[in-house]
Amino acid sequence: MNQYIINGNHPLFGEITISGAKNAAVAIIPAALMVDGVCRIENIPQISDVTLLFSILDELGAKVRVLNQHAVEIDSRHIHSTKPSPDMVRKIRASYYLIGALLGRFGQASVAMPGGCNFGVRPIDQHVKGFKALGAEVTEGNYVHAAAKSASGRLQGANVYLDVVSVGATMNVMMAAALAEGTTVIENCAKEPHIVDLANFLNSMGADIKGAGTDTIKVRGVERLNGGTYCIIPDQIEAGTYMTAVAATGGQLLIKNIIPKHMECISAKLMEMGVYVEEMDDTLLVRRTGPLQRTNVKTQPYPGFPTDMQPQIAAVLSLAQGTSLVTEAVWSNRFRYVDELRRLGAQIQVDGRVAVIEGVDCFEGAPVEACDLRAGAAMVVAALAAKGTTEISNVQFIERGYEDLVGKLRSVGADIRIVDVPDEALTTESIG
Numbered sequence: 454m455n456q457y458i459i460n461g462n463h464p465l466f467g468e469i470t471i472s473g474a475k476n477a478a479v480a481i482i483p484a485a486l487m488v489d490g491v492c493r494i495e496n497i498p499q500i501s502d503v504t505l506l507f508s509i510l511d512e513l514g515a516k517v518r519v520l521n522q523h524a525v526e527i528d529s530r531h532i533h534s535t536k537p538s539p540d541m542v543r544k545i546r547a548s549y550y551l552i553g554a555l556l557g558r559f560g561q562a563s564v565a566m567p568g569g570c571n572f573g574v575r576p577i578d579q580h581v582k583g584f585k586a587l588g589a590e591v592t593e594g595n596y597v598h599a600a601a602k603s604a605s606g607r608l609q610g611a612n613v614y615l616d617v618v619s620v621g622a623t624m625n626v627m628m629a630a631a632l633a634e635g636t637t638v639i640e641n642c643a644k645e646p647h648i649v650d651l652a653n654f655l656n657s658m659g660a661d662i663k664g665a666g667t668d669t670i671k672v673r674g675v676e677r678l679n680g681g682t683y684c685i686i687p688d689q690i691e692a693g694t695y696m697t698a699v700a701a702t703g704g705q706l707l708i709k710n711i712i713p714k715h716m717e718c719i720s721a722k723l724m725e726m727g728v729y730v731e732e733m734d735d736t737l738l739v740r741r742t743g744p745l746q747r748t749n750v751k752t753q754p755y756p757g758f759p760t761d762m763q764p765q766i767a768a769v770l771s772l773a774q775g776t777s778l779v780t781e782a783v784w785s786n787r788f789r790y791v792d793e794l795r796r797l798g799a800q801i802q803v804d805g806r807v808a809v810i811e812g813v814d815c816f817e818g819a820p821v822e823a824c825d826l827r828a829g830a831a832m833v834v835a836a837l838a839a840k841g842t843t844e845i846s847n848v849q850f851i852e853r854g855y856e857d858l859v860g861k862l863r864s865v866g867a868d869i870r871i872v873d874v875p876d877e878a879l880t881t882e883s884i885g
């Protein structure tokens with residue numbers, strides 16, 4: 454198991470190039486199972502969740518050919534199983550996309566669900582509601598078994614109203630509907646950039662999906678998806694994490710390969726805090742010289758402030774002048790990292806879904822744990838600003854979603870290194 458050792462309190466200067474979006478990749482790779490042909494996917498982030506998904510696809514009979522660091526070809530013409538191995542599936546939350554993809558193409562899927570959950574109840578009732586509306590019989594237990602009931606073995610287009618704005622349910626139902634007979638209308642959809650990206654991927658393979666990015670998506674089912682080439686969008690949350698890093702340490706970063714529109718919800722908050730943010734085509738210049746000002750943040754579905762940036766912004770607000778409120782409105786329990794941040798000197802009280810943050814002058818390095826992916830990112834942000842040395846353990850969570858975080862930060866002047874430690878405390882539970 455690796456740890457990160459960070460000697461903090463150095464401003465960051467330089468350029469960082471953002472990788473492909475994790476939450477788009479973890480949906481698009483399963484969606485490649487729906488393609489009766491070969492698809493080439495570019496701008497794939499090199500992260501452990503992606504590596505795991507490739508192994509799952511390979512086991513189902515897809516041929517995954519790595520073309521270079523960020524591009525693969527997936528040939529799903531000879532899939533021989535609709536029951537991926539539970540051991541692999543349980544390690545990644547996004548494995549629920551295998552249900553929509555396999556059910557859509559083959560009319561059946563048996564997929565184990567990941568156990569445990571790190572920030573509150575993570576039901577999939579809305580996914581199941583959608584599959585049932587499309588004519589599947591679904592049973593849930595250790596596995597989700599789903600099978601199309603129609604004689605043709607295909608799902609049937611239908612109207613689906615989601616009771617909760619859910620990223621996963623929107624994408625899963627959209628996938629299943631893409632190869633259904635007839636038209637599906639999904640209402641009360643999530644609008645995250647990765648939903649648009651998945652729709653664009655499927656359309657480029659021959660699907661007929663309109664309205665992704667709005668709250669109503671219309672899917673006209675097609676008979677088959679053919680091969681093609683697709684390039685994944687840049688990662689909004691990776692970019693946002695580096696923005697918060699420079700906000701915490703001071704300095705100036707040019708953050709390259711971003712879509713400025715996706716960054717507005719994060720840029721706006723940082724600007725309120727006194728951070729300079731300038732947008733230039735596919736690049737953001739982020740500079741912090743003066744003190745940080747307090748503000749309030751409430752997480753919301755896109756285009757609101759992303760829950761996946763909540764721990765990182767809380768780390769920065771802990772260094773701002775005055776009292777800030779952070780309200781977590783998406784997940785019921787996403788403040789587990791607060792105890793770790795307190796070890797560095799943060800003054801945070803949590804009451805239900807609200808964290809009250811009293812800004813402090815500085816953090817002091819200490820041993821801390823990454824309790825999940827974004828919590829881990831927040832530890833890195835805080836440690837970069839802390840005086841002295843911080844050891845972050847359980848960094849396998851961070852490596853699930855950040856490509857070469859250590860290399861990228863070192864290239865802009867951070868004193869961060871990876872060390873190998875004995876394996877005794879390795880956690881395999883996974884979220885995201």
Ligand code: EPU
Nearest residue numbers: 476547574575576577578579580617619620621783784885
């Ligand atoms: N919900 C339900 N029923 C459902 C589905 C969701 O009640 O059937 C509730 C959840 O309990 C939650 C809310 O709806 O309170 C939103 O959940 P959503 O389905 O949108 O989350 P998700 O699809 O499971 C994805 C990301 C998360 C990110 C959320 C919200 C992936 C693989 N994961 O999860 O990303 O926090 O959307 O934006 O795309 C991360 O990257 O660190 C991460 C956790």
